[in-house]
Amino acid sequence: MKYFELVSKNNDVLVYLSQADKNFKALGYTEQGILHAQHTADLVEKILNKLSFPQEDIDIAKTAGFLHDIGCAVSYPEHARSGAIISKIILEKLDAPKKDITKILSIIGSHEDIDMLPISEVAAAVMLADKTDVRRQRVIKTDFKLFDKHDRVHYAVINNVLDIIPKDKIILQLTIDDNICSVLEYFELFFSRIEFCRKAVGKLGLNFELYINEVKYL
Numbered sequence: 270m271k272y273f274e275l276v277s278k279n280n281d282v283l284v285y286l287s288q289a290d291k292n293f294k295a296l297g298y299t300e301q302g303i304l305h306a307q308h309t310a311d312l313v314e315k316i317l318n319k320l321s322f323p324q325e326d327i328d329i330a331k332t333a334g335f336l337h338d339i340g341c342a343v344s345y346p347e348h349a350r351s352g353a354i355i356s357k358i359i360l361e362k363l364d365a366p367k368k369d370i371t372k373i374l375s376i377i378g379s380h381e382d383i384d385m386l387p388i389s390e391v392a393a394a395v396m397l398a399d400k401t402d403v404r405r406q407r408v409i410k411t412d413f414k415l416f417d418k419h420d421r422v423h424y425a426v427i428n429n430v431l432d433i434i435p436k437d438k439i440i441l442q443l444t445i446d447d448n449i450c451s452v453l454e455y456f457e458l459f460f461s462r463i464e465f466c467r468k469a470v471g472k473l474g475l476n477f478e479l480y481i482n483e484v485k486y487l
Contacts, residue, residue: 272332272373273310275363282339282359289341297415299407299423301341309334312398312431317391319433320473329369330391333376334398340377353378383465386472393472397431400465401441404429422458425450438476441466445481452481463487 276282283303290302313334317327336359340352353374360370376392379385380399387393408424410416416424428444445455456463463479467487470477479487 270365270369271328272360272363272365272369273328273335276332276359277307277310277335279359279363281362282336285339285342285355289338292341292344294409296345297410297417299419300409301338305338305402305407306335308402309337309395309398312401313394315431316394316397316433316439316473320435322391326391329372330376330394333373333380333392334395336373337377337380337395337399349378349381383461383468387469390473393469396465397439397469397473400462400469401429401431403443403459403462418454418458421450422455425455434475436475438478439470439473440478440480442480443482447482452484452486455481456486 286302286306290300293299293301310331313330314327317330322330336352336356338348338352339355340348340350342355343351356377357370357374360373365373372391375388376395379388379392380396387396403423403426405424405427408416408420410420413424425446426443427446428442430442432440432442434440443455445452466479467477477487478485
């Protein structure tokens with residue numbers, strides 16, 4: 270069964286993700302709905318295809334990637350756990366086997382566990398795809414004077430490329446407009462994301478490198 274096709278078109282899923290985005294918009298945060306879900310799923314597919322994972326594993330990971338922030342429809346705190354519960358209900362309605370539901374739920378439920386290694390390689394791909402999604406298009410506000418530090422850092426990232434080199438390394442290459450945000454500000458705000466990326470890439474058995482404006486920082 271191809272779960273991603275079912276889940277990405279499921280009306281309940283789309284309603285939850287739309288509400289998640291509305292919640293984040295009300296809080297003044299960056300986009301956290303269907304666009305982020307699709308971007309995460311697409312990047313998961315790119316990573317795992319490059320690393321020659323089976324299509325069944327890729328579909329499980331893409332599904333988890335699409336659903337990973339669905340719990341934000343409830344609230345951001347503990348959204349990984351609430352997201353796993355919501356996803357369980359949806360996947361059971363789709364008659365997915367318990368063994369596959371469990372795989373998807375464990376990825377969703379653990380994607381914010383910064384103090385632990387990812388539970389699997391496919392979970393690592395979801396974590397990496399999620400935490401590297403820093404880009405101008407996620408900024409919801411239109412008035413620069415109202416931008417907070419999250420908005421400025423996201424808006425400053427005018428290009429974001431993840432290169433996967435099998436059996437060697439994964440490279441995150443960012444182009445930042447330093448008139449909007451300095452490299453130091455990026456590190457101050459997103460240091461935890463970098464730690465997530467390092468752990469995820471390590472779980473995949475590769476090295477992680479970070480370039481900002483063509484300068485290597487990791």
